[in-house]
Amino acid sequence: MLPQRHRKKSAIILCLLLLLSMAFGLSSCAELRSMEADVDREAFLNGLLREQVPLSLGENSEVTPVTLAQALVFAVNDNELVSAVIESLPSACLRGIDESLLRSYVQALAPEEGKKVQNFEALSEDEQNKCRELIVNSCPELTEKALRSIFFRLNYADQEDSRYSGREGIKNILAIQQNEQGESLIDKEWVEAVVSLHDFAELYFSAIADGKKSSDHAGSLAYLISQGEMPFRSVIPRNFAREKADQTIDYYRRVVNTDPTLSHCLYVLPGQASFLQDYQYGERLSAVREVIFKEKQGKLYVHEAIPVHFNADEAKILVMGEDLFSGLGRGIFRATISESDIHPLAGPVLSIEELEKSHKSLWRVHYYGLTMDIRGSADPESGSFRGSPESIEFSSRIFSFGQGTHVGLQEGELYGQYPFLADDQYIIEFGGTILGRFKLDYLLDHSEISGISLERLEPEA
Secondary structure, eight states: OOOOSOOOOHHHHHHHHHHHHHHHTOOOHHHHHTOEEEOOHHHHHHHHHTTSOOSOOOTTSOOOHHHHHHHHHHHHHOGGGHHHHHHHSOGGGGTTOOHHHHHHHHHHHOOSTTOOEEEEEEOOHHHHHHHHHHHHHHOGGGHHHHHTEEEEEEEESSOOOHHHHTOOSSOSEEEEEEOTTOOEEOOHHHHHHHHHHHHHHHHHHHHHHHHHHOGGGHHHHHHHHHHSOOOOSSOOOTTHHHHHHHHHHHHHHHTBOSOGGGOEEEEEETTEEEEEEEEEETTTEEEEEEEEEEEETTEEEEEOOOOEEEOTTTSOEEETTEESBTTOOSOGGGSOEEGGGBOGGGOOOOEEEEEEOSTTEEEEEEETTEEEEEEEEEETTTTEEEEEEEEEEEOSTTEEETTTEETTOBHHHHHHHOGGGGGTOOEEEESSTTTOEEEEEEEEETTEEEEEEEEEEOOOO
């Protein structure tokens, strides 16, 4: 089927991270496990009153990663302590970082209103490398600093919301950098990258909240969208940003339960930040969705999967204007089909090959300009098959989909129909989850669509 447009070199990067981490002499796993501390505000304040450094120092009174993490957490829990934290640290630890920037930084790291950080702990070696990989992929200019960073997880005093606390992976992250001499510090470039991305997320959510109140405010969201990365391979379609803004606001108005400005921040790191929201699908079902903000080559943009909703009549594949699956009466990916269900205009089956053998094997069925992966049974000799479609791809102009999407369409026209296709995770829902969900993708030859693919997705649980 169609290749993915973006392939990460995760395995290679992870190996490089491991080798470079050893080369830079970062802390061992045993040392990392010892990097944890409680946060005692009273002890901090008492230390200041006694004119002593009120932080946990190393054996030779040096400032360690734990020292700086502890200092930042004091400020995270009480923004009024930012100036006191600056006074308590050697200037070399905060080179170039003034009070205003540090205040913005701790606000970006702060948990939800009313929650406090009770303690923190270093991430495992695997988790440390996941954070480094994420930053290296997003901000290659920070590669060396990512490799010299120690990452901590902040633990809240109050139990996290059960909707979010069970999520695996990176969350509640604070990072401390080290220079070539192994001295711990809070790096200005790192701080600015975090603050910039967090501020963009806040502006984005505020623009949506304003747009929900009045469509006159959609222009602010359109402007933010237009400032981000435009992943088009040819020409940017006219009014793309405004159309995407309008559809985003409409989706939030209909589906997302969370006030956008109160979205739960899972983590914010240079190059990527993640926020969680509650949303509604179906009549009574609810779940948690993720909104990811990214920085790439100096541009900030948002990645969130916003499905377009079709009814069953709209979500059809046509062959020369006729319904390819004539008379099914159900969603494409929620039906069982056979060769007799395919319109005669598609022509005969050219070949069938088995891709995966099991009690319900996966078969690839080829027509002229049309390929389907079918889960079920098939007889390659007779050209017969019966099963559920997993994916459908067409590369001939005689086929079209939905609102006139067809091979030969210009890329700008395609994005005019489906602005969220730019997010590389375009999901279409039609008739609710009962009829099906699928992902739309395409191939491009210069600026012209040369192939279109529909891939079945599981209904949301």
